[in-house]
Amino acid sequence: MQNRLALRYAEILKAAFLRPLTVMVHHRRKIIYLLGFMGSGKSTVGAILARELRWPFIDLDVTIEAGQGLTIREIFEQVGEPFFRTLEHAALTEASKTEPAVIALGGGTFAQPQNIELIRASAGVTVWLDCSFEELRRRCNGMTNRPLFRDAASFAQLLEQRIPYYRLADYRVPTEGRTPEEVAQQILQLRLF
Numbered sequence: 001m002q003n004r005l006a007l008r009y010a011e012i013l014k015a016a017f018l019r020p021l022t023v024m025v026h027h028r029r030k031i032i033y034l035l036g037f038m039g040s041g042k043s044t045v046g047a048i049l050a051r052e053l054r055w056p057f058i059d060l061d062v063t064i065e066a067g068q069g070l071t072i073r074e075i076f077e078q079v080g081e082p083f084f085r086t087l088e089h090a091a092l093t094e095a096s097k098t099e100p101a102v103i104a105l106g107g108g109t110f111a112q113p114q115n116i117e118l119i120r121a122s123a124g125v126t127v128w129l130d131c132s133f134e135e136l137r138r139r140c141n142g143m144t145n146r147p148l149f150r151d152a153a154s155f156a157q158l159l160e161q162r163i164p165y166y167r168l169a170d171y172r173v174p175t176e177g178r179t180p181e182e183v184a185q186q187i188l189q190l191r192l193f
Helices: 002-018 042-053 060-068 072-079 081-095 113-122 133-140 152-166 180-189
Strands: 031-035 057-059 101-104 125-130 171-174
Touching: 031 042, 042 057, 042 101, 042 180, 057 060, 060 072, 060 081, 060 101, 072 081, 081 101, 081 113, 133 152, 171 180
Parallel strands: 031 101, 031 125, 057 101, 125 171
Antiparallel strands: none
């Protein structure tokens, strides 16, 4: 009796592994979302990646600025972060309709639950451009167009708050000590599609 059950169990397992993979894997749309903290290289790497793939490149912050006629910093100062996040979600919704596309998210886009849900539902691929705190600070030092970059303590706190969200990305690519071209090449080597 035990041998018969063991044989039947083995047959079931074998049948499960012999099924076509299309039954088990959902369709991925040709959208790459680049996410990460300010200064991680999303815009620069995104433009290179899109050029290599011959896909459109959408920088979400640039799209919002063009639509509002204001910089991100001015939007934050004039109407506040909650309204900015509403604009951001609307821009993300529109950008996600483009396929194929490389989309550079703002630093806080992926830290908003409604945006994570939208991105997951889009069936695109998320890539976190990871970088150390020290390198991010070095890259952002002297920038005046970052509304949430005030001082080292607030910078560290904001990064700490966002890292758990960034870790939800499908892939993590380190950017520290590498050129944007090298980072783009690593993403291409992931063979996402």
